[in-house]
Amino acid sequence: MSTEAPGPAAPSDALLSVRDLSVVYEPAGADPTFAVENVSFDLRRGEFVGLVGESGSGKSTLGFALTRLSKPPARISHGRILFDGRDIASIDSEALREQRQGGFAMVLQSGMNALNPVRSIRNHFFDVFKAHGHVPHDRREQRARDLIGKVELPAATLDRFPGELSGGMRQRVSIALALSLEPQLMVFDEPTTALDVLVQHAVMNTIRDLQKSEGFTAVLISHDLGIVLEATERVLVMHEGVIVEDGPSSQILSNPSADYTRMLLSHYADPRAEIVSLPGFEDRSIRRDQGVSRSALASPEHAPTVVTRSISTAQESIVVKGVSKTYPPPRRGEQPVRAVRDVSFTLEPGQSLALVGQSGSGKSTIAKMITGVEKPSEGSISFGGLDVAKLRRGQLRDLHSNVQMVFQDPYAALNPLHTIEYTLMRPVVNFTGLKGDDARHRVRELLDTVGLTPVEQFAAKLPHELSGGQRQRVVIARALASDPQVIIADEPVSMLDVSLRAGVLALLEDLREKWGVSLLYITHDLLSARLITDNIMVLHDGAVVERGETAEVLQRPTDAYTVALLDAVPNPARAHGAT
Amino acid sequence: MKYALRKVGLLILTLWAAITLNFFLPRLMPGSPTDAAIAKLSQNGPVTAATRKAIEIQLGVPDGNVLEQYLQYLKQVVTLQFGISYTFYPQPVAELVSQALPYTLILVGLVTIVAFVCGTLLGVLAAWKRGTWLDALPTLGGSFASAFPYFWTALLLLFFLGYVFKIFPTSGAYGVTNTPGLNAAFLGSAAVHAVLPAVTILITSLGGWILGMRNTMISTLGDDYVTFAEANGLKPRTVALRYAARNAILPNLTSFGLALGGVVGGSVLVETVFGYPGIGYLLLKAVTNQDYPLMQALFLMITVSVLLANFLVDILYGVLDPRTRK
């Protein structure tokens, strides 16, 4: 381990000293998981520390242990947690409860659900005040208003119920609630993951400002190295339950010592840069001019072998003309939702088009209309000779044989009960008419195409035996099974860890090139759009606000909204003054 | 607006269909009310042909064909005039029902509410103290007791507490010498008479509520807002009741609505065993005697009360769950 070995004695200004902490999950009827192993570190007062690592690396588990919130089946199996010199790993529950005021607080990963849906926000605050009695009765209202103000919410929010607030507002309320405890230590577990890009940016700014003004010690848990590096002074890097690197942010940015950290860093780039290159990708803006052959493209995981079958190239284009979609009002007395407003574009055969915009901007709705799942309220969509809006069920199948989807969440997109072979066999049988051994052969080809070799082994597997990246490859293979002309990928990598993302993106890019399919790539992640698309369209409130060549738009945005989007992309280099 | 209209429309349609079903179901039963009356009489001795004729005239062959009868019935439903009972000729149905209803409503209704409240509280306790004896005892005891056949529990209680130890009266809703009304003697006697049936219903229904609440409560205990409340150092009581239990109770309300609606139907088996003059007993009599007017009135009442209870629970849901407001 390349970590600077923490000495047995904590530094004198340490607020929290963790020594040899191990946490194990012991679920009934399953094998135990050692989620955190022998972790030691110290936190000084007023420090802002980041904790990064991939999904499942044990970040949340550690966060819960630090704040003594671990619940069965989790168990602190070993180690000490000294908070202000007192070992909180073993104090009883009432003492612990009292410690929570003026001690340590936590803002949960799924902050959206952290509020009791049936209690008003005001009551949430009052509950905390009542539990600890640290705010006198007559000052409670004022205090609640102060707190809610601190997270930049209007006082009227106090009268609302959680269900009436947006995700970002709810996350702010949880932060305010945690603040109301006047804690010395605050642990933020992925406070912005579930939030929209722009909101994410705003909430992070609030957290940073609060940390500065209130002076508490903060731990920011995130899988996004960019966010952590931008916000914090010191970073702990976690990998498989172990802290592999612990150092100042600027040092990690410029000179990472652990291989794992280096790997994480290598997948990070600024989409606004002149030249964007990641392992496995070459910069797109220069590719066109130089016409470089991209056959050498390889994902870090599996290099697809050369595909032998003859490949059809897309011939039809998708033409979207003046399309609008209005959903009926979600509740009585509200306005109808205008999800898409007068959008027109053409997806030429073989083209790759990015559709970007914040959450709710109508990206998925457009995808649904193109695939016939939803009907446009106005305008027309055509694919070749088909008028997509007027298809009946049988014709919808024809459409699906040409227009396929790659789903966002590879964990949810595969039926856990079917083998990979079955999953891929279905579209093959349904669309190509192949049967028996021919179909099986085709499935093997598909697996080969997406680089899942040895194919025989993968064919027999069940989804839970695959990694996220492998699953996404299966999802892509399924989309290819009908030999489609168009692939619509709706945030195909947003659920994947950094280390897997690049591989999947590279695969998509490669397939498009090789198979000549058109790609509609939907994302809020500008970096990936920059990597694999030629053209881009920026959606805002259902309307297109900017369009053009991807590199051009991202480097020189003209619309204010696009500028805001780009600003929200974390920029650690800017924060730490390094390049 | 369209949604609400649709909802109301569906409700009315359901009501109509249920009412119609209530009309046709009894008529599907073979034999006529006269047959039923004769069958009853013939248990006492030979029934002559003349008697049969007299009864036929008395109960009357229903006028007109089925359609006319149905229209007549719909009119009865709307005007709430159900005519005269066959079984209890010449008592008007309305009178019979209004005599029986208070007992059922008070006994079964009260016990249902008490069972729901107690069961829910025990379920909360069990989930909160999961893995301890406070969990094991109510959960296991509850599931065992709820597996008892109603009438069996009733019979055993009746035999031991009523006949062997003579602690409680063995039948009826109040002492034979009491006059129903708001007098202390009657009310006291009614309370004593209600004990055994009440205990029976309580024993056999408590378990379901305990288990239901325990399971939902365990689910909510794992919810993030509960963890967050703990992280904020709220008192365990507050977390258990205001956070976990308060949310866990919502899904159980639906069942409670159905159970409440079922109250009006009475508890046929229990009322039968204890000779309790409630709706359940009346219903059994009506059905076995093919007493169309009485059956129709009772079925209608039960159906409407189920619908009504569900409707009320919907409203309660809205009050308790701000997410459904607006």
Add this chain to the structure above:
Amino acid sequence: MTTTPLNPSAETVPVDDTLLAAPGPWQVITRVASTIWSNTKARIGVIILLLFVVVAIFAPLLAPYDPSATTFARSQDASAAHWLGTTAAGEDVLSQLIQGARISVFVGFVAGLLSTAIAVLIGLSWGYVKGWGADVINFVVNLFLVVPGLPLMIVIAAYLQNGGIGMIILVVVITGWAWGARVLRSQTQSLRGRDFVTAAVFSGERPARIVFREILPNMTSLIVGNFFGAATSAILAEAGLEFLGLGDPSTVSWGTMLFWAQNSNALLTGQWALLFAPGLCIALLATSLTLINFGVDGLSNPRLRESRKAAK
């Protein structure tokens, strides 16, 4: 006899995540079995149930006498020859009790299976279809939930005139499927929104195949739970109907034993084993199913699974 579900929360159980991580038909079954077995309560339930099943299967061998032979002295107390005494008609109570296990186990199994099958069929299609089809099913199911259960049973029982056990099963099934259908519908609705279902549409699958091959297998635990719940209420309903005299009193079942016990006032003649034993058997059999359901609940809702400490 009531239709109140034992587990009202069933409607809101989260999607079966355990199964999502535990695939393959055989694996599902073994997983179901092992999860049930790993739960102490459920294990006790399985043992009791097996005991009853064995008794039911080997009833003719185990029973000391012909259960319907009326050749013994009437209303005898327990003795070496008749461990539980004889009935007022001179039948051996123990033999009847053993024979009765057959009916109850059979009714529970068949009625549970049938009403679960109907609940699955209707619940799934209801959850999958949209538009007026769903409205029609919704309407029918609501009707069955709203129309009073016991009276309906009585009327149907009276109408079908004593077809014996077959009739009772039919009655129990007719009045018992609706709740399960509702639970399964909400589960279907939550599953149909899942990406893998949408993906199946993109794979060109037909609706029936989506429902039965994609959605159904993911609800195994819920269906198993529904089966045990339905079987429990079927056993209780059978006893109740027989007790009210709406069944066929000439079959030998625990319900008819209770009917005859009440009819010939077993308590009065001091034959209280005649009343006590069948009731206890019904309660035990129903309890065993309820106990097994604890294990099944754990299957569909990981949070209900007992932690290792609690299980010990």
Add this chain to the structure above:
Amino acid sequence: SIDIKSAPDPSLGADTLLIAADTGSPSMQRVFNPYLPNTRIGSWNMFEPLAILNDLTGEDVPWLASKTTIPDPQTVVFTIRQGVKWSDGQAFTPADVAFTFDLLKKNPSLDLKGAWQYMKSVEVKGDDVVVHLNGDDVPAAQVIEQTQIVPEHIWSKVKDPTTFTNPDPVGTGPYTLGNFTPQEYAMDKNKLYWQADKVEAEHLVYPASNTQLDVVTKGYDWGFSFITDVKGTWEKANPSNTYWFPPGGTISLFPNLTEKPFDDVNFRKGLSYALDRKAVGDAAAEGYMEQAGQTGMLLPNQDALLNPAIPDKGLITQNDKTAASYFAKAGYTTKNGKLVGSDGKPLTITITTANGYTDWLRAVQSITKQWAAVGITVKVAQPQPAAYQLALRNGDFQLAMGSVGGTGSVYQDFANNLSSEFYAPIGKQASGNFGRYKSSEVDALLTRFKSTTDEQEQKQLGYQLQQIYYDELPSIGLYYGGSWGLFSTQKFTGWPSAKDPYTSPKTYVSTALLILTHLKKSEATK
């Protein structure tokens, strides 16, 4: 086992009878209109008939009519008793009788006994009420005399007698209505009663709940209820408890005489000889009732009317050989232990009985076993009581359980079962004669019965009907249905018994008046 003891309810005086008779379900309605089937039992103690037909002995006991004469087969003359008062003090007159008959004529639904089926007109002649009949119909007198008489001065003001509940009854009987609650009512001795000296019980109490457990434990004085193991329960509960179960009817099998092979008398005889009636009766009534003979007579009640020419008092002993020979005559032979018809098909018979009539069911189960022994497969159909009645009326059965006789009138008993007056084709509703028997010989005998006032001739006609019944088996008698009398001699003695069989123990017909005027205070009570 747990012993249950009974003691008189201390809240009831020694002069009060606690009677298990009027079961209210779920509670009692205050209905004392004697012409409604739902009338409370107590109205039998208030509204007296002209004469009481003692259904046990077949005798007519003069009651409100001090004398009944039949001057010719078309006329009945009731001489009305003098000095009788209504319980409100008004005098009882022949006009009341005429008014009552008039009331029944105007409201046929009230005419439960069917008096106007036989009557043409009524006239008052001094103290006599003269009834003119539709034709020769001597046995009709026994029906007409049973009509309960109501006071004209009250009933003439009733708007709709068919729905009149008569909540405050005024009658001539020995008791008046006392305190009434839905769960119990009391009756008090009528001080104005015309034979007040014979009535020693001052009060009667009728609770609504009379379960077997109640009857045994709560100190009842009189009950009418079958009780399991009556010796081990009722008698054991109190030393002064006694019981008497005289026969009250013959439980029989009705063969559907329009259907093969039941239309063949040989087949019916085969069935009859294949029956062990004692075993059937034992199974049904736990050994408390005797097997019935094939004469239609209730023995020993009607010993005096029994045809002496019929062997063994009409009892038929089981004999599988004889049965087989009769079956052979009917074309059925035994093959591999099964009785097989000429078509080669094994014989399967369905017996229809009412669901919930457990004694009948026990009997059927016993029959099933016995007939299985001669190779007949028996199926049991148990429709609900109403559906069972419907099946009987429509003739929709092969063999049906049913009760025969017990009216106390030989003519009525045979006519109800055999008269073609009640014949209806299959599918049409019959109100009697469910087996669809048709015999001109029987019809002729019944007609002659109607026109003779000579008791000897009536007896002879009875003999002939019994003989036919014995030979033809229009229905197959099995065992006697009981009249389940339970009595306590603690407070009162003089209950009917095997030693003193003056009437049946029924609580719910006019014969109860015979008992109530017969009871004496016991030694302990005096």
